[in-house]
Amino acid sequence: MNILIVHAHPEPQSFTAALKDTARQTFEQQGHTVEISDLYAMNFNPVASKDDFSSLNQADYLNYALEQRHAFKQHHLAPDIQTEIEKVQRADLVILSFPLYWTSVPAILKGWIDRVFVSGLFYGGKRFYNHGGMLGKKAMLCLTLGGREHMFGEGAVHGPLEHYLSPLQRGTLAYVGFEVLPPYIAYHVPYISQEDRQKILVNFEQYLQGLDDLQPLAFALLENFDDRMNPLP
Amino acid sequence: MNILIVHAHPEPQSFTAALKDTARQTFEQQGHTVEISDLYAMNFNPVASKDDFSSLNQADYLNYALEQRHAFKQHHLAPDIQTEIEKVQRADLVILSFPLYWTSVPAILKGWIDRVFVSGLFYGGKRFYNHGGMLGKKAMLCLTLGGREHMFGEGAVHGPLEHYLSPLQRGTLAYVGFEVLPPYIAYHVPYISQEDRQKILVNFEQYLQGLDDLQPLAFALLENFDDRMNPLP
Numbered sequence: 001m002n003i004l005i006v007h008a009h010p011e012p013q014s015f016t017a018a019l020k021d022t023a024r025q026t027f028e029q030q031g032h033t034v035e036i037s038d039l040y041a042m043n044f045n046p047v048a049s050k051d052d053f054s055s056l057n058q059a060d061y062l063n064y065a066l067e068q069r070h071a072f073k074q075h076h077l078a079p080d081i082q083t084e085i086e087k088v089q090r091a092d093l094v095i096l097s098f099p100l101y102w103t104s105v106p107a108i109l110k111g112w113i114d115r116v117f118v119s120g121l122f123y124g125g126k127r128f129y130n131h132g133g134m135l136g137k138k139a140m141l142c143l144t145l146g147g148r149e150h151m152f153g154e155g156a157v158h159g160p161l162e163h164y165l166s167p168l169q170r171g172t173l174a175y176v177g178f179e180v181l182p183p184y185i186a187y188h189v190p191y192i193s194q195e196d197r198q199k200i201l202v203n204f205e206q207y208l209q210g211l212d213d214l215q216p217l218a219f220a221l222l223e224n225f226d227d228r229m230n231p232l233p
Numbered sequence: 234m235n236i237l238i239v240h241a242h243p244e245p246q247s248f249t250a251a252l253k254d255t256a257r258q259t260f261e262q263q264g265h266t267v268e269i270s271d272l273y274a275m276n277f278n279p280v281a282s283k284d285d286f287s288s289l290n291q292a293d294y295l296n297y298a299l300e301q302r303h304a305f306k307q308h309h310l311a312p313d314i315q316t317e318i319e320k321v322q323r324a325d326l327v328i329l330s331f332p333l334y335w336t337s338v339p340a341i342l343k344g345w346i347d348r349v350f351v352s353g354l355f356y357g358g359k360r361f362y363n364h365g366g367m368l369g370k371k372a373m374l375c376l377t378l379g380g381r382e383h384m385f386g387e388g389a390v391h392g393p394l395e396h397y398l399s400p401l402q403r404g405t406l407a408y409v410g411f412e413v414l415p416p417y418i419a420y421h422v423p424y425i426s427q428e429d430r431q432k433i434l435v436n437f438e439q440y441l442q443g444l445d446d447l448q449p450l451a452f453a454l455l456e457n458f459d460d461r462m463n464p465l466p
Binding site: 010011013040046047048049050061062063064065101102103104105106107108110111113114117129146148150151155156157158159162163164166167170171172175190220222225228229230231 | 243244246247273279280281282283294295296297298334335336337338339340341343344346347350362379381383384388389390391392395396397399400403404405408423453455458461462463464
């Protein structure tokens, strides 16, 4: 397998980075190839703008998704976007590695999605969910957070974590056709002992060794909807 | 009222911008004061990093939230962050105006939250939800999207839109103490006629004129949880 880890943490010594390094080592020991996009180290630009296209199809009004579609076809995408697209195209598995910022990804990772998941390749027309452009590839979130597990769920103080993750898992990864594996979540990270952190790293290694046995998350199948996306009876 | 509109769209002529302008006019006609942070026009930097602090409390390891707490107290925050904080402090109502990108905000707006909603002021310790730092202020999302209304909801192809909005409405705005008003959502925007767009602008004006009668969204009350954030019986 080729694996792409997209990592977004401003501190290179962070526990999130340790999880990323554990993933790299575990996969390489299994004989897989690992590529890492360390967005902070790359000083990745997260702001979608007209500068992402070396020439514009419609110069007087920016429709970002339409420009993506044209620029992808005509090889007019900015080189940093093109490079990231090719990494995703090479990958059989994409892992997003990040600390939960405001129950979501840090902006630098959101911008990686905004700019790299271009219309025309990742999705377009009726090509989404189980017909999305990334069909046949897997994706997974690996995240760290400060809260404890009992603070999330129905009736818990913060509500279900799956709702917070739905823009990533459903609205992004599943939407473009990835098979989405259950997320790996490290809770309460800033407050736990070095010993407990070590235990999480070992547990994560075992999780990754068992990836093939994980049941992917379930999302919409387009066959259950009509042409206007109304549910079929 | 003082109103802050935080607007994030790369095209100044967009329909999202027209909604923002409608909001400004409507509020000003009512005698309110309106400030606008037009993040693209400001070339706002969305990447949280150690450069956000003029001096670091812990130079060898970046804990971003802890540095925010120290820097806010000691006036060591970067000037662009400090300026935005003061706008929020002046505001009685904050509106986030954006096109839905990947069922979430564009990265430039996510980074505005990451960098501006500093620990120690917006939240900290047991100060969150109905004890959050922004208590007494209101907030509201105003968003545009490409999908149609029937594509969202339980059993619909994309699932409930509230789940996608939960990182913003619950995990961010409600978390820091804002009373969150129901979002204004303009559907199917890239595909509708000028006439239909005009109708939406009129409808939005009426929505804003009736803001006082809107029932805020309901979230957790800390009084219903114990010290470890377990639900009380």
